[in-house]
Amino acid sequence: MVRGMFKSRTFRRVFVKTPGAETKIHYRKRKPSKAKCGGCGVELKGVPRERPYKMQNIPKTAKRPERPFGGVLCSKCMRKEIVVRSRSE
Ligand SMILES: [Zn+2]
DSSP, X not given: OOOGGGTSTTEEEEEEEOTTXXXXXXXXXXXXXXXXXXXXXXXXXXXXXXXXHHHXXXXXXXXXXXXXXXXXXXXXXXXXXXXXXXXXX
């Protein structure tokens, strides 16, 4: 019987084959939710979905698109924001 904390779905289940051809269940922490656009709330592309300790080892250029507001706004909202800012000047 597994420990009580593993009975809920708080942890995800990973099926691992052992050298003895047995299948064991390993319990791992779930990934965080996907990054959302700050303007419209759509899921952002090119932003990895990993736990902080893995994000530490990923290069900065691989963590978000290399453009203004990359990783914060989607491309549509970025275009709108740039137009709004240029008009207000
Ligand atoms: Zn957006």
